[in-house]
Amino acid sequence: MDHAADAMRTDLMTITRHVLNEQSKFPEARGDLTILLNNIVLGCKFVCSSVSKAGLAKLIGLAGETNVQGEEQKKLDVLSNDVFINALVSSGRTNVLVSEENEDAIFVEPSKRGRYCVVFDPLDGSSNIDCGVSIGTIFGIYMLKEGASGTVEDVLQPGTAMLAAGYCMYGSSCTLVLSTGAGVNGFTLDPSLGEFILTHPDIKIPKKGKIYSVNEGNAKHWDGPTTKYVENAKFPKDGSSPKSLRYIGSMVADVHRTLLYGGIFMYPGDKKSPKGKLRVLYEVFPMSFLVEQAGGQSFTGKQRVSAPTLLLIRVSKFCQLLNCLQSFSQHSCQL
Numbered sequence: 001m002d003h004a005a006d007a008m009r010t011d012l013m014t015i016t017r018h019v020l021n022e023q024s025k026f027p028e029a030r031g032d033l034t035i036l037l038n039n040i041v042l043g044c045k046f047v048c049s050s051v052s053k054a055g056l057a058k059l060i061g062l063a064g065e066t067n068v069q070g071e072e073q074k075k076l077d078v079l080s081n082d083v084f085i086n087a088l089v090s091s092g093r094t095n096v097l098v099s100e101e102n103e104d105a106i107f108v109e110p111s112k113r114g115r116y117c118v119v120f121d122p123l124d125g126s127s128n129i130d131c132g133v134s135i136g137t138i139f140g141i142y143m144l145k146e147g148a149s150g151t152v153e154d155v156l157q158p159g160t161a162m163l164a165a166g167y168c169m170y171g172s173s174c175t176l177v178l179s180t181g182a183g184v185n186g187f188t189l190d191p192s193l194g195e196f197i198l199t200h201p202d203i204k205i206p207k208k209g210k211i212y213s214v215n216e217g218n219a220k221h222w223d224g225p226t227t228k229y230v231e232n233a234k235f236p237k238d239g240s241s242p243k244s245l246r247y248i249g250s251m252v253a254d255v256h257r258t259l260l261y262g263g264i265f266m267y268p269g270d271k272k273s274p275k276g277k278l279r280v281l282y283e284v285f286p287m288s289f290l291v292e293q294a295g296g297q298s299f300t301g302k303q304r305v306s307a308p309t310l311l312l313i314r315v316s317k318f319c320q321l322l323n324c325l326q327s328f329s330q331h332s333c334q335l
């Protein structure tokens with residue numbers, strides 16, 4: 001009888017219990033981060049159930065609106081965005097929110113304000129939403145700068161200033177992967193309990209990976225080093241076996257596989273944005289935080305993504321900032 005497995009099954013490590021254990025190591029912790037994460041988890045459970053019944057609940061298809069990136073919003077994009085904004089505001093722990101689906105930053109009204117800023121992509125992998133392929137939610141958490149009252153400046157922080165980050169993947173199972181700066185852990189939603197249970201403790205990216213993940217359809221837009229790298233992955237000059245190509249087209253799913261199996265995921269550029277289309281603030285920074293916490297690397301092709309030098313610029317209108325941030329995100333992660 002496998003007592004360890006039995007203990008695992010009866011001594012349930014829920015995500016709340018795990019975060020409380022982690023926070024108990026910090027005497028100054030007041031439970032605010034735990035409450036905030038609990039509300040994010042609630043949002044993930046709601047989106048998970050909506051995604052799994054999308055076809056039945058007529059949640060497939062377009063919402064008839066366009067987001068700040070000029071992309072047509074899917075019904076599930078809008079629903080997920082509303083759910084997360086409400087969950088984050090009602091936690092009473094947030095101050096400034098930045099969503100992929102909103103043109104401007106969201107400033108929480110004073111009576112409900114807290115000291116955290118959350119950047120998030122409510123539903124990543126839009127091109128896969130209507131065909132039932134894995135999609136996900138990505139989030140990153142910052143603390144208000146010392147003495148700050150909550151302005152755009154408080155989200156203009158480098159990736160290294162992030163306190164916690166995570167994603168929730170809505171796939172064959174619903175998996176939430178989280179780091180609060182002390183390693184990376186994966187939790188699977190047990191629908192019968194409605195609880196995320198620890199199933200992937202202390203995720204460490206394998207040192208060697210046999211997989212490369214990139215949209216080769218964009219090859220003609222790539223720079224020299226990227227073209228050379230992918231060429232070598234397919235036709236290794238050192239006689240080793242070629243790498244396998246795996247590309248789902250949902251960053252959450254492609255990064256999740258890379259965290260567990262190793263290898264490389266990158267988004268070098270495409271016709272529309274030759275310098276890459278992944279958004280630094282709520283896609284690249286949170287994923288880079290997780291990749292580095294799991295022992296991997298994340299770089300732009302020229303420098304570490306989360307480097308403090310990457311971000312601190314100030315432009316007039318917030319969405320202008322979003323546009324120029326996009327131009328920075330060339331490559332996603334190097335493993």
Ligand SMILES: O=P(O)(O)OC[C@H]1O[C@](O)(COP(=O)(O)O)[C@@H](O)[C@@H]1O
Nearest residue numbers: 123124125126127215249250251252
């Ligand atoms: O279809 P492409 O050009 O390869 O782009 C896929 C990439 O775009 C994204 O879908 C962008 O994210 P959104 O779906 O949130 O806009 C990533 O998840 C994915 O890695």
